[in-house]
Amino acid sequence: MQFFEQLVNGLAVGSIYALIALGYTMVYGVLKLINFAHGDLFTYGAYLGMTLLASLALQDRLGVGLGLLLLALMVMGLVAVIGVVLERVAYRPVRNSPRLSAVVSALGASVFLQNALMLIYGARYQVFPDLLPQTALDIFGLHVPLLRIAVVLISVAMMAVLVLFVQRTRLGAAIRATAIDPSAAQLMGIDVNRVIRLVFVIGPALGGAAGLLVGLTYGQISFTMGWIYGMKAFTAAILGGIGNIPGAMVGGLLLGVVEALGAAYLSVAWKDAIAFLVLILILIVRPSGLLGERVADKV
Amino acid sequence: MKRTLTVLALALGLSSAAPAAAADPIKIGLLAPLTGSWASEGQEMKRNVELQTAEANARGGLLGRPVELVVEDDGGDPRTASLAAQRLTTSGVVAVIGTYGSAVTEATQNILDEAGVIQVANGSTAVRLTEKGLQHFFRTCPRDDEQGRVGASLIQKVKASRVALLHDNSAYSKGLADEIDALLKARNVNVVFFDALTPKEQDYSAILTKLKAAGPDVVFFTGYYPEAGLLLKQKRQMGWTVPFLGGDAINNPDLVKIAGKEAAQGFRFLSPPIPSDLDTPEARAYVAAYQKKYGEAPSSIYGVLAGDGFRVIARAIEATKSVKADALRDYLVGGLKDFPGYTGKISFNAKGDRVGELYRVYQVDAEGRFQLQP
Numbered sequence: 001m002q003f004f005e006q007l008v009n010g011l012a013v014g015s016i017y018a019l020i021a022l023g024y025t026m027v028y029g030v031l032k033l034i035n036f037a038h039g040d041l042f043t044y045g046a047y048l049g050m051t052l053l054a055s056l057a058l059q060d061r062l063g064v065g066l067g068l069l070l071l072a073l074m075v076m077g078l079v080a081v082i083g084v085v086l087e088r089v090a091y092r093p094v095r096n097s098p099r100l101s102a103v104v105s106a107l108g109a110s111v112f113l114q115n116a117l118m119l120i121y122g123a124r125y126q127v128f129p130d131l132l133p134q135t136a137l138d139i140f141g142l143h144v145p146l147l148r149i150a151v152v153l154i155s156v157a158m159m160a161v162l163v164l165f166v167q168r169t170r171l172g173a174a175i176r177a178t179a180i181d182p183s184a185a186q187l188m189g190i191d192v193n194r195v196i197r198l199v200f201v202i203g204p205a206l207g208g209a210a211g212l213l214v215g216l217t218y219g220q221i222s223f224t225m226g227w228i229y230g231m232k233a234f235t236a237a238i239l240g241g242i243g244n245i246p247g248a249m250v251g252g253l254l255l256g257v258v259e260a261l262g263a264a265y266l267s268v269a270w271k272d273a274i275a276f277l278v279l280i281l282i283l284i285v286r287p288s289g290l291l292g293e294r295v296a297d298k299v
Numbered sequence: 300m301k302r303t304l305t306v307l308a309l310a311l312g313l314s315s316a317a318p319a320a321a322a323d324p325i326k327i328g329l330l331a332p333l334t335g336s337w338a339s340e341g342q343e344m345k346r347n348v349e350l351q352t353a354e355a356n357a358r359g360g361l362l363g364r365p366v367e368l369v370v371e372d373d374g375g376d377p378r379t380a381s382l383a384a385q386r387l388t389t390s391g392v393v394a395v396i397g398t399y400g401s402a403v404t405e406a407t408q409n410i411l412d413e414a415g416v417i418q419v420a421n422g423s424t425a426v427r428l429t430e431k432g433l434q435h436f437f438r439t440c441p442r443d444d445e446q447g448r449v450g451a452s453l454i455q456k457v458k459a460s461r462v463a464l465l466h467d468n469s470a471y472s473k474g475l476a477d478e479i480d481a482l483l484k485a486r487n488v489n490v491v492f493f494d495a496l497t498p499k500e501q502d503y504s505a506i507l508t509k510l511k512a513a514g515p516d517v518v519f520f521t522g523y524y525p526e527a528g529l530l531l532k533q534k535r536q537m538g539w540t541v542p543f544l545g546g547d548a549i550n551n552p553d554l555v556k557i558a559g560k561e562a563a564q565g566f567r568f569l570s571p572p573i574p575s576d577l578d579t580p581e582a583r584a585y586v587a588a589y590q591k592k593y594g595e596a597p598s599s600i601y602g603v604l605a606g607d608g609f610r611v612i613a614r615a616i617e618a619t620k621s622v623k624a625d626a627l628r629d630y631l632v633g634g635l636k637d638f639p640g641y642t643g644k645i646s647f648n649a650k651g652d653r654v655g656e657l658y659r660v661y662q663v664d665a666e667g668r669f670q671l672q673p
Contacts, residue, residue, distance in 0.1 A: 002512045009504040115334070123338030125525055127556045134536050145536045148504070218501040220529055220557040224336050228499050260505040268506050269468055269495035 004142055006264040007257060012148040012217075014256020015155035019210035020233030021240070021248035022162065023203030029179040029243040030199050032099070036106040037086060039230020040113035041079055041204045045211025046221040047117060049075045050128055059131055068131070072212055079208025080201040086113075087200040092193075110226075117223040125222045128215045147217050154213065158206060159249050166245060175199065179243065239279050241292020250290055255279075324367035325360070325622060327352070327612060328387040328416075330397035330407060331605070332375035336499060339553075340399050343602030344421065345370060346593055348396055351609040354588070361616045373398050377406035388414035393622045396608040399601060401425035402470045408436055415624040417615075417631075419608035422601040424547070425470050429650040435624055437631060437651040439604045439611070439642065441571065441658060443471065446546060447478025449569050449658040453544060454483065454519060463492035463515035465506070465530075467522035475521040475546050491515050496526060503530050504537070511539055523548040527566075528557025535562040544568065547658070550600050555667035563663045567672070571642050571657045574603050576671050582641045600642065607640040614638060 020042050027035045052071055053059070059067035090109040094101045136145045166172035177185040178195040186192045214229070215221050232255060240251025255275055262274035282290060329348050332341035352368045360366055369390050373380035380398060384407035387395055394417035398404050404423035411418045412433045420428070420438040424446065429436065454462055462483060466476035473495065483490055492513040496506050507530065510518060518541055520527055527549045534543070535558075543566050550570035555563045574586050574597060585606075589597050597603050615627045618634060631647050638645040646654050660672040 002508060005508050006505055009502070009508060012504070013502045118334070118338065123334075123342055125339070125553050125557060127553075130559060136536065136538055143538060145504075147536070214501055218529060219532060219559070220501065220525060222336070222499075222525070224499065225501065229501075263505040264509050264512075267494060268509060269497075271505070272497060 001141060002264060003261075005144065006260045008142075008144050008148055008152075010257035010260030011253060012151045012256070013259065014236075014253040015152045016210050016214060016229065016252075017233045017236045017255055018159065018249045018252025019155050019206050019213075020229055021236040021252045022159065022245065023207045024234050024237040025240070025242055025245060025248040026175075026199045026203045028237070029245075030175065030182070030196055031091070031095070031102075033091065033102050034106065034234070035091075035203070036103070036230070037090070037109040037113055038203065038207055039226035039233070040110050040117075041083055041086075041226070042207040042211040042214075042229055042233075043117060043221070043223060043226035044082055044113065045075050045079045045208025046215040046225065047121060047126070047211075047223075048078050048208070049212035049215050050126055050221065053129060053131075064131055068216075072209060075208050075212050076205035079211075080205040083200040083204025083207075084197055086204075087196065092196075114223055114226065121223065123223070125220055128219045128221065130219065132216060151213055151217055155210075158209065162202065162206070163245060171195075171198065235276070235279055239282060239289060241286075241289025244289065244291045247289055247291035254290075322360075322364040324365045325362070325616065326367045326369050326390060326392045327609065328369045328371065328390070328392035328395035328397075329605070330371050330373050330380065330383055330387065330395055332399050332403070333370070333372040335375035337375040337399055340422065340599055340601050341372070341375070343597065343599040344397065344399065344605040347589070347597065347602040347606035348609050350589060350592055351606050351613075355609075355613055361613055362620060362622075366613075373403055373407075375400055375403060377403050380404075381406045381410060383407070384410040387411070388416055392416060393616070393624075394419065394612045394627070396605050396612070397421055399423065400469075400471070401428060401474075404428060405470075408433055412436060417612065417624050417627050419612060421605035421608050423471075425474055429652045433651070435628055437608075437611075437647055437653075439607045439640070439645065439653055440601070441547075442652055443475045444478055445656075446475055446569055446658060447482055449660075450475070450479045450519060450521075450544070450546065451482035451486070453567070453569065453660060454479070454517060455486065455488065457517055457542065457544075459488070459515070459517035461489050461491045461513075461515045461517075463510055463513060463518040464490060465492070465510070465518060465520045465522070466495050467498045467526060468495040469498070469522070471548065472521045472523075472546075476519075479519060479521070492518075496522070498522060498526055500526075501529065503533055506530075507533055507537055507539065511537070511541075515541060517542050517544060519544045519546075520549075521546045524551040524554040525557060527568075528554045528563070531558035531562040531566060535559075542567070547571065547600070550661070550669070552598050552669075555663060560665065560667040563667060564665050566663045568661055569658045570661055571600055571604070572659050572671070573600055573661075573669065574641050576659075577641065577643065579639060581639055585641050603641050607642055607645060610640065611635060611638060611645060 023038045090105045094105050174190045174195050182192050236251035236255045237248045240247025258278050259271050259275045263271040331344040355366050371383035373383050380403045399422035401423040404420045412435045417435045424443045426444050464476045466472040545568035547570045549568045615630045619626045619630045648654050661669045664670050
């Protein structure tokens with residue numbers, strides 16, 4: 001019985017990791033850059049959500065369902081704007097520099113975003129208003145809070161839309177082409193700058209949505225929360241094969257479940273160590289991640 | 300042009316004359332986590348000590364000299380803290396207030412002690428800090444072994460036969476859990492669960508599910524309030540009703556904000572008395588002054604303990620008419636008796652520990668207020 005409860009716990013945490021991991025993996029796919037500021041964009045989603053929730057009170061005017069849907073769209077839009085500005089200010093100027101410059105620029109952007117948030121909101125923990133029902137589902141003696149299930153379903157739905165978009169639309173094809181070879185894509189008439197901007201819209205929007213989900217589900221947010229979620233999501237992206245979109249989803253869910261089961265059957269204190277041990281083992285067997293493709297070295 | 304020059308010369312003359320007129324300031328350092336994950340505690344420490352400094356200067360300073368506060372950020376990180384402590388020693392401070400975390404304080408102890416600077420820590424409760432024979436180290440907070448004793452008695456008082464202990468792997472939290480564990484085992488109380496969570500996460504359902512499976516009568520969590528709030532909230536979401544107890548790092552009103560009133564109700568924790576429970580006119584006046592300056596009452600006991608650190612230093616300087624570390628130390632150990640602090644009476648033993656029974660038991664009531672238990 002504990003097994004199934006822990007499975008649901010793990011899936012709920014893992015689906016958040018997966019949503020954030022998508023941002024890492026998509027940016028890496030087209031730019032070969034780890035966007036270390038991505039975890040902070042996730043935090044911005046949570047803080048923007050809290051601010052808009054308190055100031056607009058859409059949930060009172062339109063009802064909880066419609067109000068939250070509209071709020072989610074606004075948060076995703078605003079975080080996407082921050083993502084696009086981030087790309088323009090911090091990444092485009094160093095795009096053709098050695099890769100290390102971009103990494104340093106990303107770390108700098110992360111420090112800047114995090115401390116800007118602390119200066120605006122203060123260092124104390126912030127709290128979301130309690131909007132959602134705290135009820136739980138009892139099936140076959142299993143006790144599962146409804147919110148957890150909702151988090152999993154919402155995340156999976158967003159990921160499904162993303163996969164359809166990337167696989168079935170012309171813009172999605174442009175993203176895939178740029179990921180394979182940016183200069184060849186440019187020669188084929190794809191506006192690479194536009195594709196990169198698009199990636200910095202989608203990734204941060206999903207990260208912002210994850211932040212909002214975390215705020216609504218757990219209630220407590222802090223300006224440093226992006227660090228730990230960012231690390232875990234980055235791990236999930238590597239686990240699934242960085243640059244690979246379904247890989248990020250599988251990696252995120254797997255990491256969440258391994259953490260929960262490791263905590264349940266081995267040791268809570270060693271939960272992260274167990275998760276990283278699994279990561280190392282998988283990378284020894286499959287160096288490019290679970291779904292990552294083996295790419296022959298370019299000569 | 301000529302006139303501008305005259306004005307400039309006048310201004311320069313004035314500004315160079317000003318410091319000569321006033322006496323050399325007495326510098327007191329504050330080491331606090333102003334950034335990083337304990338930033339909220341650090342900011343509160345700074346507020347308290349700045350208020351004390353302003354009040355001391357309004358009364359005419361110490362020994363007729365103004366007090367200058369030198370604030371350094373330790374980031375809640377031992378490495379940053381040791382650099383900050385070195386900067387403080389070179390800036391000529393007489394004493395240093397702080398800092399919060401035990402491991403962070405430990406990184407600064409020897410630097411300050413060797414430089415002959417008095418240190419009064421405000422939140423570092425790890426036992427070993429005062430067991431090193433350092434001459435210039437004091438703390439206004441109690442020690443974990445005393446808290447362990449009070450915690451173990453509280454667990455026995457609620458008549459629990461199956462106890463779960465949960466810590467967060469920090470030096471403070473694990474130390475306290477170990478103390479309680481040893482005391483309970485010596486008294487033949489069954490500890491059915493002993494494990495650690497990872498702080499700074501949002502989702503503790505995996506730990507709670509495992510805890511629940513162990514079937515305890517009571518859970519004692521020795522960590523900090525952000526995690527405690529989430530644990531209480533998620534415990535309620537799971538529909539689990541076992542009582543939770545906690546240590547003194549949970550004394551922060553944000554606990555109730557995070558957990559929600561319903562989930563926090565009935566939660567009990569140990570803490571030195573909060574300022575509003577001190578029935579002295581000084582403490583009441585202080586809370587009022589704080590409220591006036593910052594628009595809210597002090598929310599963290601550790602900020603107030605930092606303020607008390609400043610006050611014992613100020614008292615020692617005035618009583619000894621000296622700013623020499625050894626004279627101050629001798630006074631703090633031998634001369635200071637039952638000093639009326641804002642956190643109760645303050646005296647120190649030869650180790651630099653605060654003496655006396657400090658811990659009280661608080662319970663969260665239905666309105667989310669912390670009620671002192673008899």
